[in-house]
Amino acid sequence: MLYDVIVIGGGASGMMAAITAAQQNKAVLLLEAADRIGRKLLATGNGRCNFTHSNISVDNYNTDNRKLLNTVLQKYTSESIIALFEDMGMMSKNLNDYIYPFSESASTVLDILRIRLQESNCVIKTECDVTKICENNHVFSVSGKNFCYESKAVIVATGSKAGGFYKGSQNMYQLVKPFGHSCTKLYPALTKCHCKEEFFKALAGVRSKANINLFIENNFYVSEFGEVQFTKTGISGIPVFQLSGKIAEALSEKKKVIVSIDFIPDCKKSSKEIVEERLPIMKTCTVEQFFTGILHKKLMSLFIKMAGLKEQETVSAYSPRQLQKVIELLHDFRTQIVDMEGMENAQVCRGGIPLSECTDHFMSNYQNGLFMCGELLNVDGVCGGYNLHFAWTSGIICGLSATEYVKNQ
Numbered sequence: 001m002l003y004d005v006i007v008i009g010g011g012a013s014g015m016m017a018a019i020t021a022a023q024q025n026k027a028v029l030l031l032e033a034a035d036r037i038g039r040k041l042l043a044t045g046n047g048r049c050n051f052t053h054s055n056i057s058v059d060n061y062n063t064d065n066r067k068l069l070n071t072v073l074q075k076y077t078s079e080s081i082i083a084l085f086e087d088m089g090m091m092s093k094n095l096n097d098y099i100y101p102f103s104e105s106a107s108t109v110l111d112i113l114r115i116r117l118q119e120s121n122c123v124i125k126t127e128c129d130v131t132k133i134c135e136n137n138h139v140f141s142v143s144g145k146n147f148c149y150e151s152k153a154v155i156v157a158t159g160s161k162a163g164g165f166y167k168g169s170q171n172m173y174q175l176v177k178p179f180g181h182s183c184t185k186l187y188p189a190l191t192k193c194h195c196k197e198e199f200f201k202a203l204a205g206v207r208s209k210a211n212i213n214l215f216i217e218n219n220f221y222v223s224e225f226g227e228v229q230f231t232k233t234g235i236s237g238i239p240v241f242q243l244s245g246k247i248a249e250a251l252s253e254k255k256k257v258i259v260s261i262d263f264i265p266d267c268k269k270s271s272k273e274i275v276e277e278r279l280p281i282m283k284t285c286t287v288e289q290f291f292t293g294i295l296h297k298k299l300m301s302l303f304i305k306m307a308g309l310k311e312q313e314t315v316s317a318y319s320p321r322q323l324q325k326v327i328e329l330l331h332d333f334r335t336q337i338v339d340m341e342g343m344e345n346a347q348v349c350r351g352g353i354p355l356s357e358c359t360d361h362f363m364s365n366y367q368n369g370l371f372m373c374g375e376l377l378n379v380d381g382v383c384g385g386y387n388l389h390f391a392w393t394s395g396i397i398c399g400l401s402a403t404e405y406v407k408n409q
Contacts, residue, residue, distance in 0.1 A: 003029045003123075003151040004406045005399075006142050008130050008175070010037030011165075012391035013374025013398075014157030015113045020399025021155070022120035026406060029149055030117070031128040031142065033166070038110040040165040049106030050098040050385040051085070052078045052392070060386050062245060063379045064184070065355035076393040084392070088112050098384055130158075133175055135367060138409060152369065152409055153402040157395065159375040160349035162188065172376060173353065180366035181353050184378050187252065188346030189245035190387075193259075194339040195234035199302055203230035206296050211265040212239045215258040216250045228261065234337070235259070242382050245350040248340050257337040263295055263330045271327035275320050283315055290315045291326060303329040348387050352378040361401035362394055369405055371398040 007018040010032030022028040030037070041049065053060075056078045058070040082092055082099060090112045091102035101108040117124060125147075133154060134141045140154045158172035159165070166172065173183040210228045214221045224239035243259075250257050267274075282290050288311035291300045304311050307325040309318060343349060355377050357365050362377075364370040373394035381387045 001027075001150075002139065003027045003149065005029070005153045005155060005402045006031065006140065006149055006151040007155045007157055008133075008142065009157035009159055009374070009376075010034070010124070010126070011157060011159045011374060012038075012041050012388055013159075013395035014155070015117060016392050016395030017155045017157055017371075017373055017399040017402070018122045019113065019116045019120055020396050021403050022117070022122040024400070024403040026403050028120075028122045029151065030122055030124045031130055031149070032124070032126045033129045035126050037124065037126065038113065040159070040163055041110050041113075042106045043163065043165075044106055044388060045098075045100070045385070047106050048100055048104045049109045050095075050100050050388075051092075051109055052081045052099045052389040053385040054078050054094060054097040054099060056386065056389055060384075061379055061381045061390070062189075062350060063355050063377075068355055068358075068360060069379060071360070072393055072397065073389075076389075076396065078389065081389060081392050084396075085109075085112065088116055130175065133178075133370075135179075135369070138369065140369065152406045153371065154369065155371045155373060155398045155402055156376060157372075157374045157398070160186070160352065161343050162346045162349040162375070164344040176353060176364070176370065176372065179364055179370060181357055181364065183353055184351040185249075185252065186343070186349055186351040187245060187248035188340050188343045189248065189350040189380050190241040190347035190383055191244050191248075191341040191345055192231060192236040193234045193240055193244060193247060193337045194341070196336040196338045200230060200234055201232050203298055203302065204232045206230045206298050207237070208263055208296060208299065210239070211262040212243065213260040213262070214243050214246065215260065216246075217255050218258070221246065225265070235261075235335070238383050241347070244340060244346075245380060247337055248350065251337065251340065258334055259337060261333045261335070263299070263333065265331075267331075271324040271331070272320070274327050275323045279315070279320065279323075285315055286312050287315055287318070287323075288312065290323070295330065300326075303333070347383075348380045349375060350380045352376055354378050361404075362398050363401055363405065369402075371402050373398040 004026035005021045005028045007030045018030040063069050129144045131144045211225045213223045224242045226239035229237040374391045
């Protein structure tokens, strides 16, 4: 059978592309290397799946073609994606600008997509590991071990190796390389950072709201605020994730990366004022007691030691200036990032097929009828539903563009 469209990859963008194309009354085949579609989707948003964000902007993304991405995002807003899912039968809710299914369960999103795939008569074949795409006389052959299917158009939505969900044996970028496509350097993004110092083992499990300032080669780059999570080897949490892509790039270039963490960014009092206010009422206390209640006990214990003080010594044994050093560390705790979690533990991949190698309709610049969408492309966003928003958007565009291409053949 000659299909109108073959979609390679049953992730978020692939499912949306298949649904969109099938709803245009086209014969669509969706191929997935794993034993079921949508596995990665179930893990998004810690299983709650914030499927878009109320404030979508090109400023929240990294890409090589900001002009095209901006045009796409202005056309496909968060309101349009919310409306699309409502039309498919899914209620949603806004929680601090993060848009979730009303159930706050990723399985709801996947169930809705599966229902629409079934209703649109899309053929789904799992455990189909595509290893080659060929084109001859306007007909594409998509093949792997023991199978070969043909179509008039192909949408490649294989995603990346981020998260360890990709089950194909072939490097996803190699599938389109024979047509002339390149691939940028690849970095793990939205992932944990490993630090140089050994003391993080004692902080594992501690969480604290803080402002993180990123320095690359001693030059300030950017800051992020949110809950920092300490691990046995370093730091994690949303603000760390937001910085991780840039950190990975810098480390790959052998640049020195330092983060300065401010645990009390909203405190307007100086370290001198804080100590002077506490001394009259706590002058007979131990140093440990003197700093009780400011931050988690494990953090305060570390900072006291870093300031050269002893926790069980009385406050009177130290000068006010020595006590102030502890408060100063709360404002400027510095640690060196030396490594990142690998791609298999990252939420997304930074890099991919350059967006500049696609037309405005996400068709290959080098091969008519070949379309690409989702994480395969060099587009990655910050935490908060931005990456799924691009997955839906690029999937819709590819589905519509592929069917339009087929219609004009």
